[in-house]
Amino acid sequence: MLAAMPDSAPSPLSAGGPALRDGGDACPGTLRLHRADDGALARVRVPGGVLSADRAAALLAAAGRFGDGELHLTSRGNVQLRGLGAECGGGLAELLTGAGLLPSAAHERARNIVASPLAGLDGSPALGERLAELDALVCASAAAASLSGRFLFALDDGRGDVDALGADVTLIADGDAFLLRIGPGDEVFRIPAAEGPRAALRAAEAFLRAARDSGAWRVKDLPDPVRSELVRAVGAAAGPAEHRPRPRTAKAPEPGTHGPGGRHGTGGTPETTPGSGAAPETTPGSTDALPDAHRHANPHGPAHTAAPDHPPQAPPASAAALAVDVPLGRLTPGQWRLLTATARRYGGELRLTPWRGIVVPGPFTGAEAADALGALAAAGLITSPDSPWTGVGACIGRPGCAKSLADVRAEAGAALGPAGRLPVYWSGCERRCGHPHGEWIDVVATPDGHRISYVRGERRDPPATVRDDPAALAAAVAAARARAL
Secondary structure, three states, X not given: OOEEEOOOOOOHHHHOOOOEOOOOOOOOOOOEEEEEOOEEEEEEOOHHHEEEHHHXXXXXXXXXHHOOOOEXXXXXXXEEXXXXXXXXXXXXXXXXXXXXXXXXXXXXXXXOEEEXXXXXXXXXXOOHHHHHHHHHHHHHOOHHHHOOOOOOEEEEOOOOOOHHHOOOEEEEEEOOEEEEEEXXXXXXXXXXXXXXXXXXXXXXXXXXXXXXXXXXXXXXXXXXXXXXXXXXXXXXXXXXXXXXOOOOOOOXXXXXXXXXXXXXXXXXXXXOOOOOOOOXXXXXXXXXXXXXXXXXXXXXXXXXXXXXXXXXXOOOOEEEEEEEEOHHHEEOHHHHHHHHHHHHHOOOEEEEOOOOEEEEEEEEEHHHHHHHHHHHHHOOOEOOOOOOOOOEEEOOOOOOXXXXXXXXXXXXXXXXXXXXXOOEEEEOOOOOOOOOOOEEEEEEEEOOEEEEEXXXXXXXXXXXXXXXXXXXXXXXXXXXXXXXX
């Protein structure tokens, strides 16, 4: 039987200080569940977000057999299953183990690895072999089994997307080498590419030794002198330090087609980016841009409101990959089945992104890319960057979470407007479960309304509070997201 877990510990962001090991590791996994008002929750680690079509099908089977049938993407490219029964333990573990999704029971919550989702698809270096090697090394290390579920590895292909996520150990591709970053600092150490995964594991093991006295969960939680000594010790074995500031903003792959040279677009509309002013003309909070059938509540709730994407009309000659975003990271069985079938027909895998999106590797001809994007858009997925859903995220909120003060998913849907420059994340309480990293707009439900603030890494501007006025809330969120650099 899977053990029911205690409620998760507060986010260090909300606590205003380091998270220390003053209790057990409360991060959920697949062998220990988190209690929620809508049933138990399991979090399945997917290193690098890479799923074969067969493993994707196994996750859908697990969601349907043991949970509510839906699959939820996390901010680390993992998958959560909700609505699980208390007696599902043995069956769930057996299914996941048989599919290769649970290679080591002892390490199931330590396999937290994010990777650049477009690596090797748009002219950037491929990371698949290094990703598999790092995962295998973690699972073979007795010490690594003690890493908390919060500890994070990152493999960046050089573009800085996952380097911006604030991982504890980051490998950045740079020519025939990797740059090794420990924690949030700006120092990196150059190491041969072949030594990258083992160097990352050694750094994680060194962190565990350094954290024995402080009880820190992550590198950033170590006392400053201890963290500095950890970086010095790791660097001494790697070589001279180089100065490379961590990127300020984590940029997700834009929805559409991708190939060598960058994003190709969706074909029928001008290339736009969130906040460019070319988004559909809607009043914040309105549903005028949505198809009639989706303007009101539907059986699945607001997370399945269709996005007003523009179907492809003039596809590129070919594409190496398609990228879609998922409204609020919540996928119906039909949407997951369509994504899996698309992967099976073309590149054979899905890549889940830390921004609750999915990359489908090809190759695709232009016509195939247009047909696939059209089908995915019709299923309610985001295939264009000017969708009002682009950059909008939320925790599960009410009624799934007892601690939430509001149905923040419904509120996020009601406040939709033109896509903003900055992502926004709605939280039902101060814990901010699943919040993004880097630069973003934080909306938190409070007993007095909603508090809105601008976050840059560990810093945040003074918040503005909006009382219970949906129109004023939508306008305030839109203004915050449009904030200039």
